[in-house]
Amino acid sequence: MAGGGGEGASLEYTPTWVVAVVCSVIVAISFLAERILHVSGKYLLKKNQGSLFQALQKIKEELMLLGFISLMLAAFQSRLSKICIPKGWTNHWLPCNKDLKSTAHFATFSRRLLAAASDSEGYCEAKGKAPLLSVQALHDLHIFIFVLAVSHVVFSALTLIFGGLKIRQWRHWEESILKKEYDPEEAIRTITHVQDHAFIRNRFSGIGRVPFFGWLKSFFKQFFRSVSKEDYTTLRLGFVMNHCRGNPKFNFYKYMTRALENDFKKVVGISWYLWVFVVLFLLLNVYGWHAYFWISFAPLILLLALGTKLEHIIIQLAREVAEKHIAVEGDLVVSPSDDHFWFHRPRLVLVLIHVILFQNAFEIAVFFWMLVMYGFDSCIMGEVGFVIPRLVIGVFVQFLCSYSTLPLYAIVAQMGSSFNKVIFDDNVQAGLAGWARKAKNKGVAKGKGSVSNHQESPLLKLEMMQSPPTNHNNGPTPEIRHAT
Known part of the structure; x- marks a missing residue:
């Protein structure tokens, strides 16, 4: 394995310039994507697009989850590929009929990326069994989750x-x-x-x-x-x-x-x-x-x-x-x-x-x-x-x-x-939220049941009949009957 057997050369026998170039490209692409998301977030906040900014944060969460899935697949791929099951279990519920295999099924550019599959197959073959999931199949699944x-x-x-x-x-x-x-x-x-x-x-x-x-x-x-x-x-x-x-x-x-x-x-x-x-x-x-x-x-x-x-x-x-x-x-x-x-x-x-x-x-x-x-x-x-x-x-x-x-x-x-x-615009929302917290804390401090009762209701009912807050975009905010 050290010299480059069936699995190819390890980092011990890979030119340092190759490792440095590949790492530089990966880091540069990752950093560029992170900067694009960061600048987009700042632009949305500048334009007072708080909802779209939160959507961007949701996308970041999905990317983080995707990165964690990638890490798990990479870390446990060898162990998963060496979990052996009876060969008879692999003959049912197949996407393709084994009797109709064609050379077109094996696209060479992607299926050679992880040649360690032969090692896992040999490990289970020696036991008269088949691997639960080969490294090649695991790699394909990894790409599918990313594409999805x-x-x-x-x-x-x-x-x-x-x-x-x-x-x-x-x-x-x-x-x-x-x-x-x-x-x-x-x-x-x-x-x-x-x-x-x-x-x-x-x-x-x-x-x-x-x-x-x-x-x-x-x-x-x-x-x-x-x-x-x-x-x-x-x-x-x-x-x-x-x-x-x-x-x-x-x-x-x-x-x-x-x-x-x-x-x-x-x-x-x-x-x-x-x-x-x-x-x-x-x-x-x-x-x-x-x-x-x-x-x-x-x-x-x-x-x-x-x-x-x-x-x-x-x-x-x-x-x-x-x-x-x-x-x-x-x-x-x-x-x-x-x-x-x-x-x-x-x-x-x-x-x-x-x-x-x-x-x-x-x-x-x-x-x-x-x-x-x-x-x-x-x-x-x-x-x-x-x-x-x-x-x-x-x-x-x-x-x-x-x-x-x-x-x-x-x-x-x-x-x-x-x-x-x-x-409500963002300023009014922040003001109402602060007012509600102060009213709640004041009610708890004084032991007043009237304020505590608001905690039992899922809707915050506001009555602004005389002095409504100011809406900076459309003039005075009208009477508010129900709020969610």
Whole structure:
């Protein structure tokens, strides 16, 4: 081994200049990546993008986890490869049929990186057994985990970027609303005929009143012009009148985009249950099952169901007004409520988007990993008739989620009973948090039960009827009814 047997030369017999050059390149690349993340974080903080900064921190956590996984695989690869199992156990649940081996399966550029596999195979072969996991297979698994993590982060970021571009088109709607002079007395004198309102005509009229056709309309609506100007204006007014009645000039667009950025930090991470999905997917990749082909329909079905539900929530808001009123004083106002969401939980929508993006990233990551490691003609890649539809579905899911579902979520998620804490800017949030801590400590010191009771409630209910705090961007902050 010292002179370079089957495992190659060790560091004892490797030229020092080779070691120095390779280490320099690795350190330089790592340092450059760290500097890019550091500068990006400083830029986001400078631009007061606290939510995106937290998302960047989440990415750093994923990279740290990835580094730890790499360390574990590298440290224990020799021991894992020398865990021997009966040979009969290796003949079942294979991604490829051993009888159909082809030379294309063994891509030379990657499979020679760890030649120590022959040593582990010889060690178990001497015992009449097979290694639990060869060094070559361990190396391939290592690369797959890296590709999966990077793909998830990249595709989540692309979804936010392209979805943000779509949402940015709504800014001029908000600006036109804010430019209008608001006269409360004139608003009260105005009589709005509900059935003639553009929002009601577009969302709840004709055969759309029939529940089945309402769901059918919601399904097709997500593919084109999922949110119209009438939808945005009406939903915005419903939010403002329900949560910020005292401030009709509230910048709903800015609040909505900040809430979306705040939610993005949850989407970019890989939660434990998503790793469970990875293990299940790897388990089901058995020759002849075409598991990855069937699994590719899961994010598509979930996405279509979610888009339909979000569109139908808007229809439900229109139905509530149309069935209760013929005419109303002032503008038409919808009533946000958690009852419109699955299990009365608006946050469940975010979880589903998280799962959809991860599953789609998994599908695309698996394809590129197989393509680079084994080649397009390898048996593990599968038949062309199953591979091409997987790619088409993956691209379609990515496009629809960015173009339609994410913008829909951004506005419909605000139609719950409560609102996101980002309704306060960072200074106001810090002030309220400090005030709450002081009030809590003062109550504990004095033994007052009235302050202690607030600890039992999951919601902090604030009443600012007379002297509301100052909102530096939109003037005085209005009456706050509920906060999350």
